[in-house]
Amino acid sequence: MFNSLSERLQDTFDKLRGKGKLTEADINVAMREIRMALLEADVNFRVVKDFVASCKEKCLTAEVLDSLTPAQNVVRIVLDQLTELLGTTESKLVLAQNRTPNVIMLVGLQGSGKTTAAAKLAYLLKGQGHSPLLAACDTHRPAAADQLATLGSEIGVPVFRGDGKDAVKVASASIREAVDHLNDIVIVDTAGRLQIDEEMMQEAVAIKQAVKPDQILMVVDAMTGQDIVNVVQTFAERVDFDGVIMSKLDGDARGGGALSVRAVTGKPIKFVSMGEKPDSLEVFHPDRMAKRILGM
Amino acid sequence: FYMGGEVDEDFWEDLEDTLVMGDMGGELAMRVADDLREQAARENLTRADQLRDALAKRLAQEFRTADRDPFEDVPSCVLFVGINGAGKTTTVGKLAGRARDEGKSCLIGGADTFRAAAIEQLEVWGKRAGVDVITRERGADPASVCYDVVEEAEKRGSQLVLIDTAGRLHTSSDLMRELAKVVNVTRKRCTSMPVTVVLVIDATTGQNGLAQAKEFNDALDLDGLIVTKLDGTAKGGIALAISDQLGLPIYRIGVGESIDDLETFDALDFCRALVGEGK
Ligand SMILES: Nc1nc2c(ncn2[C@@H]2O[C@H](COP(=O)(O)OP(=O)(O)OP(=O)(O)O)[C@@H](O)[C@H]2O)c(=O)[nH]1
Ligand SMILES: Nc1nc2c(ncn2[C@@H]2O[C@H](COP(=O)(O)OP(=O)(O)OP(=O)(O)O)[C@@H](O)[C@H]2O)c(=O)[nH]1
Ligand SMILES: [K+]
Ligand SMILES: [Mg+2]
Ligand SMILES: [Mg+2]
Numbered sequence: 001m002f003n004s005l006s007e008r009l010q011d012t013f014d015k016l017r018g019k020g021k022l023t024e025a026d027i028n029v030a031m032r033e034i035r036m037a038l039l040e041a042d043v044n045f046r047v048v049k050d051f052v053a054s055c056k057e058k059c060l061t062a063e064v065l066d067s068l069t070p071a072q073n074v075v076r077i078v079l080d081q082l083t084e085l086l087g088t089t090e091s092k093l094v095l096a097q098n099r100t101p102n103v104i105m106l107v108g109l110q111g112s113g114k115t116t117a118a119a120k121l122a123y124l125l126k127g128q129g130h131s132p133l134l135a136a137c138d139t140h141r142p143a144a145a146d147q148l149a150t151l152g153s154e155i156g157v158p159v160f161r162g163d164g165k166d167a168v169k170v171a172s173a174s175i176r177e178a179v180d181h182l183n184d185i186v187i188v189d190t191a192g193r194l195q196i197d198e199e200m201m202q203e204a205v206a207i208k209q210a211v212k213p214d215q216i217l218m219v220v221d222a223m224t225g226q227d228i229v230n231v232v233q234t235f236a237e238r239v240d241f242d243g244v245i246m247s248k249l250d251g252d253a254r255g256g257g258a259l260s261v262r263a264v265t266g267k268p269i270k271f272v273s274m275g276e277k278p279d280s281l282e283v284f285h286p287d288r289m290a291k292r293i294l295g296m
Numbered sequence: 297f298y299m300g301g302e303v304d305e306d307f308w309e310d311l312e313d314t315l316v317m318g319d320m321g322g323e324l325a326m327r328v329a330d331d332l333r334e335q336a337a338r339e340n341l342t343r344a345d346q347l348r349d350a351l352a353k354r355l356a357q358e359f360r361t362a363d364r365d366p367f368e369d370v371p372s373c374v375l376f377v378g379i380n381g382a383g384k385t386t387t388v389g390k391l392a393g394r395a396r397d398e399g400k401s402c403l404i405g406g407a408d409t410f411r412a413a414a415i416e417q418l419e420v421w422g423k424r425a426g427v428d429v430i431t432r433e434r435g436a437d438p439a440s441v442c443y444d445v446v447e448e449a450e451k452r453g454s455q456l457v458l459i460d461t462a463g464r465l466h467t468s469s470d471l472m473r474e475l476a477k478v479v480n481v482t483r484k485r486c487t488s489m490p491v492t493v494v495l496v497i498d499a500t501t502g503q504n505g506l507a508q509a510k511e512f513n514d515a516l517d518l519d520g521l522i523v524t525k526l527d528g529t530a531k532g533g534i535a536l537a538i539s540d541q542l543g544l545p546i547y548r549i550g551v552g553e554s555i556d557d558l559e560t561f562d563a564l565d566f567c568r569a570l571v572g573e574g575k
């Protein structure tokens with residue numbers, strides 16, 4: 001459908017090459033290509049505006065303008081800036097040393113991948129020698145607890161269902177259950193909710209107050225478009241999550257939303273999810289994500 | 297050249313931003329805005345509300361209208377396909393409830409034998425709707441389920457058959473091949489009524505939606521779309537891009553998680569929301 005950004009920039013600069021030294025106008029042409037590439041990758045348009053403005057400044061140096069390889073220079077600047085914005089270090093789970101059980105709570109929109117991610121986290125932590133408990137606190141979606149129970153039994157992790165009626169009560173009871181059964185981590189799966197659904201957002205806050213999570217992770221679908229900023233902004237304000245799991249990156253979505261999440265909330269991406277199976281949770285690498293967003 | 301009108305450069309920038317923000321895609325948004333500029337000059341439209349109205353009307357015409365409503369014109373067999381978590385199972389449940397309200401005899405097929413508790417989820421929906429679900433155990437061949445469902449529907453003389461399939465990414469060639477088999481078996485087996493294949497797409501989907509739709513269309517020869525989760529703040533502009541490029545009608549829209557949260561598609565309403573109201 002479209003060439004990679006490098007090729008596009010190369011084309012652009014080749015056309016300008018005849019004129020000798022590049023000018024600000026030439027850089028503007030390149031910046032338009034970058035803007036398009038980022039929009040195609042679903043980076044939010046406001047984030048794109050700011051990002052392109054700051055890249056432009058860096059590109060207007062003699063080093064770039066006089067260079068024999070301006071396209072490569074521009075791409076390098078864009079890539080570095082993008083990587084830096086996405087977070088410069090690998091982010092991991094932070095668990096409290098002095099509290100048992102630790103609690104991890106998952107939140108997000110409907111169908112984003114929370115229940116699957118809960119099982120994946122449990123599988124990961126079990127492999128590290130922990131003894132996790134999965135708490136089925138989605139009392140809204142049909143058969144949500146069955147889904148978690150099935151996944152739990154596949155990976156040999158217990159699932160607490162409680163009365164299956166009141167999410168907040170199930171959440172509180174799951175902590176007692178973990179204490180009784182010596183589980184050192186509780187992973188709380190919650191129902192999908194829209195950020196504009198006041199009642200459901202209040203429920204998320206109530207679950208949070210009941211279990212006092214050490215980490216709240218928001219699960220975000222890699223295919224999400226421009227609306228992601230509205231969603232994560234409200235979740236950040238209301239629930240104040242600590243980090244993001246980006247799901248469904250096994251497809252070919254560019255995942256520009258990762259940049260928007262970072263730019264808008266400052267929250268790190270902690271994991272990426274690469275499939276439906278329990279072992280498909282991977283650590284986030286900002287440099288790989290930057291290349292993916294740019295289609296490199 | 298918009299002297300005297302309320303329209304200035306800010307208007308055009310704001311309009312383009314609104315379209316991009318609605319997930320229409322940067323290039324399509326730019327093209328649409330440029331076309332509108334020409335139309336404005338030609339027809340001497342100078343007020344922002346006039347322009348937005350003209351644009352909404354023109355965009356609404358881009359949608360192909362359906363020759364046939366597969367949920368009204370019975371007997372009919374419909375397969376629901378799409379990527380993971382788009383809203384297929386929920387949509388089947390809602391449509392079954394609607395069919396039952398209208399007095400149509402309906403049967404649900406559960407051909408998602410893959411995802412954990414997909415069958416249990418569909419069975420809850422079947423109970424809510426008061427419609428029987430035909431399925432097999434987890435791990436069973438989904439094409440065989442379709443065979444069973446069609447056979448049972450013919451035996452009962454069911455008017456509407458709704459078949460749920462497992463979510464899958466369009467990039468997974470194995471799973472796409474499996475789905476093509478499911479669709480082909482159903483098309484071959486089901487001779488007593490037309491078979492419609494509907495792609496379910498989440499309104500929050502960004503530009504990847506186009507690649508999704510193309511791959512599903514290439515593999516399955518789609519008949520139409522259903523857009524879900526329009527009750528959120530996402531405008532679903534990707535549906536316009538898909539409908540425009542692949543010439544697919546939108547049969548219904550999903551506006552919530554309850555059984556009644558399904559509406560017929562109104563192109564002009566949809567486009568008015570996409571074009572925005574301005575500041
Ligand atoms: N290909 C792929 N599919 C995924 C991934 N993560 C989740 N899924 C699938 O996406 C669909 C939705 O996942 P769930 O875990 O049920 O999502 P959820 O957020 O719990 O959904 P609700 O509880 O309904 O809000 C399922 O079909 C999962 O198998 C992923 O990383 N890759
Ligand atoms: N707000 C809202 N939520 C919806 C709508 N349609 C479906 N959902 C929710 O989205 C989530 C996923 O819906 P499903 O019907 O399970 O999606 P699916 O496509 O069958 O998912 P897989 O079978 O896992 O691929 C559930 O939590 C549904 O309640 C809608 O129109 N609006
Ligand atoms: K909406
Ligand atoms: Mg869930
Ligand atoms: Mg389903």
